[in-house]
Amino acid sequence: MKVGVLGIGITKFGEIWEEGLRELLLDAQLRALNDAKMEPKQIDALYTGNMCADSLSGQLHIGAMAAENLNLDKPSIRVEGACASGSLALRQGVHSIASGDADIVMVSGVEKMTDVSTEQVTTALMGAGDEELEGFNGLTFPGLYALLAKAYMHKYPALTRELLAEVSVKNHFHGARNPYAQFQNEINIDTVINATMVADPLTLFDCSPITDGAASIILASEATAKKLGTEVYITGSGLANDSLSLARRKSLTRLDAGHAAAQRAYKQAGITVKDINFAEVHDCFSIAEIYAVEALGFAKEGEAYKLYKDKQTYFDGKNPINTSGGLKACGHPVAATGVKQAVEATMQLRGEAGLRQVKGATTGVTYNVGGSGATACVHVFKKMK
Numbered sequence: 001m002k003v004g005v006l007g008i009g010i011t012k013f014g015e016i017w018e019e020g021l022r023e024l025l026l027d028a029q030l031r032a033l034n035d036a037k038m039e040p041k042q043i044d045a046l047y048t049g050n051m052c053a054d055s056l057s058g059q060l061h062i063g064a065m066a067a068e069n070l071n072l073d074k075p076s077i078r079v080e081g082a083c084a085s086g087s088l089a090l091r092q093g094v095h096s097i098a099s100g101d102a103d104i105v106m107v108s109g110v111e112k113m114t115d116v117s118t119e120q121v122t123t124a125l126m127g128a129g130d131e132e133l134e135g136f137n138g139l140t141f142p143g144l145y146a147l148l149a150k151a152y153m154h155k156y157p158a159l160t161r162e163l164l165a166e167v168s169v170k171n172h173f174h175g176a177r178n179p180y181a182q183f184q185n186e187i188n189i190d191t192v193i194n195a196t197m198v199a200d201p202l203t204l205f206d207c208s209p210i211t212d213g214a215a216s217i218i219l220a221s222e223a224t225a226k227k228l229g230t231e232v233y234i235t236g237s238g239l240a241n242d243s244l245s246l247a248r249r250k251s252l253t254r255l256d257a258g259h260a261a262a263q264r265a266y267k268q269a270g271i272t273v274k275d276i277n278f279a280e281v282h283d284c285f286s287i288a289e290i291y292a293v294e295a296l297g298f299a300k301e302g303e304a305y306k307l308y309k310d311k312q313t314y315f316d317g318k319n320p321i322n323t324s325g326g327l328k329a330c331g332h333p334v335a336a337t338g339v340k341q342a343v344e345a346t347m348q349l350r351g352e353a354g355l356r357q358v359k360g361a362t363t364g365v366t367y368n369v370g371g372s373g374a375t376a377c378v379h380v381f382k383k384m385k
């Protein structure tokens with residue numbers, strides 16, 4: 001399977017006062033059209049990831065909004081899969097082209113999260129967990145990932161507190177080299193360890209922030225992409241699911257859905273982990289990146305710490321992870337994240353990633369998770385001449 005990437009667009013991530021939900025989406029859409037040098041009328045269908053607009057902005061019907069923004073009457077659908085909404089929209093876009101239903105598709109992700117209190121956001125995000133088993137009993141997302149961190153670090157004590165903090169230190173290092181990131185400052189291990197405790201062992205600097213932002217990407221069939229001279233293609237898409245609640249998982253020290261999604265995407269793309277030059281992964285909390293690098297096969301279960309000990313995950317290291325700054329430093333406007341990962345992968349493969357450019361990259365993957373691992377979606381991006 002080959003689906004071409006014609007254009008990418010992304011807004012600044014952060015606390016964006018100047019733009020509402022609609023304007024953020026429009027901003028990303030127009031940037032992608034501009035990048036692809038296309039007119040809105042050339043688009044056959046739109047898929048837009050959004051998780052929280054109904055609970056945080058009182059707005060449903062984001063599919064219609066995405067089409068209205070561009071004055072189109074084309075098929076336009078909102079896709080929701082918690083924090084994986086963006087990559088699920090991407091997968092729908094890929095499938096609508098692969099099925100022959102559409103030739104050119106716009107995929108976007110948008111979230112406006114900073115207009116309400118942290119308590120309201122925390123409650124809305126908890127909708128991604130199991131309401132009966134977890135939310136009703138007072139669990140929050142920092143709490144769920146803290147439980148995962150406790151379970152993992154108990155079983156694998158080689159992942160020390162300091163090495164876990166390295167995840168955030170590296171992601172802030174990359175964020176400092178990314179103009180669209182929410183946090184563009186470097187930090188050190190002490191910053192992470194001595195920050196305010198959010199949910200033991202996770203401090204403020206182990207957590208992704210609350211963020212506004214949007215990203216868009218324009219896809220096309222292989223034939224159209226070739227005609228237009230496109231260099232970047234999506235060659236694999238893998239999706240897997242697991243229980244909403246942690247209580248019903250087979251294991252707490254690996255995310256089975258992540259492993260399955262990766263294997264499905266690699267198989268479709270005909271690659272192995274050895275072919276991958278970089279990965280954009282879901283580090284909603286520092287511990288999530290540890291699970292991600294193991295799910296993608298960069299390390300065996302319990303051994304991800306080695307990559308952080310040897311500082312292999314920097315943009316110029318052996319296994320560059322989250323050159324965008326990840327969710328931690330780039331920010332996490334939840335449904336925009338999956339599309340942002342695709343934008344970053346495309347920038348890397350086009351050689352447009354500036355100070356965080358991975359030299360000579362030809363293959364990259366994106367790994368986006370919904371909830372505490374109930375949905376995992378992986379895409380393979382390849383540069384082709």
Ligand code: COA
Pocket residue numbers: 083118122125141142198204205207208209210284285332371
């Ligand atoms: N990392 C670093 N700094 C952060 C931060 C983060 N994750 N979150 C907030 N800050 C900073 C703010 O910039 C602000 O700094 P300033 O005083 O210099 O302006 C300060 O901390 C206070 O910010 P505030 O917005 O009041 O923080 P908060 O206490 O309301 O929220 C968290 C902090 C960690 C609770 C919130 O960011 C959060 O819930 N994150 C997780 C989101 C989540 O669960 N996403 C889904 C994952 S599946």
